Amino acid sequence: MPAREPKVKLRTVKPSGESDDNFFSLVFEVARQIPKGRVTSYGAIAAALGTKSSARMVGWAMNGCHRVKPKVPAHRVVNRNGMLTGKFHFDPPGMMEKLLKKEGVKVKNDQVVDFKNLFWDPLESL
DNA sequence: ACGCTGACTATTA
DNA sequence: CTAATAGCCAGCG
Numbered sequence: 612m613p614a615r616e617p618k619v620k621l622r623t624v625k626p627s628g629e630s631d632d633n634f635f636s637l638v639f640e641v642a643r644q645i646p647k648g649r650v651t652s653y654g655a656i657a658a659a660l661g662t663k664s665s666a667r668m669v670g671w672a673m674n675g676c677h678r679v680k681p682k683v684p685a686h687r688v689v690n691r692n693g694m695l696t697g698k699f700h701f702d703p704p705g706m707m708e709k710l711l712k713k714e715g716v717k718v719k720n721d722q723v724v725d726f727k728n729l730f731w732d733p734l735e736s737l
Numbered sequence: 738a739c740g741c742t743g744a745c746t747a748t749t750a
Numbered sequence: 751c752t753a754a755t756a757g758c759c760a761g762c763g
Contacts, residue, residue, distance in 0.1 A: 667759070670744035674744070
């Protein structure tokens with residue numbers, strides 16, 4: 612009975628439709644469930660939604676993460692290599708790395724250290 | 738309306 | 751080993 616979904620302010624929002632809107636919401640939901648000190652990949656989230664081939668869409672959804680409530684910890688989402696590819700999309704580009712280090716995730720050269728060990732699989736949690 | 742771009746990933750050369 | 755290509759889908763010019 613999800614009463615309120617974090618309505619994404621995308622113009623594709625349709626009053627009677629709920630197709631793409633649902634996908635974006637799911638991405639944000641999963642991202643919010645990432646435990647502190649852990650990281651995951653776009654593909655993992657996409658796979659959890661059933662659209663593993665659309666990892667790009669996950670990244671695109673993240674583009675609107677800042678306008679969603681509550682805010683989505685996009686800094687915990689990195690690419691498959693553990694590289695902070697989206698760091699340049701944060702307010703200061705270095706904020707992502709800063710937040711990760713603050714949560715206990717070691718970052719070296721825009722890359723998560725021991726990424727494989729810190730990797731959090733949404734499918735495992737669900 | 739058509740085409741390019743993009744916070745990705747997997748496959749092939 | 752690294753480099754290039756294809757598949758994915760929505761936003762924007």
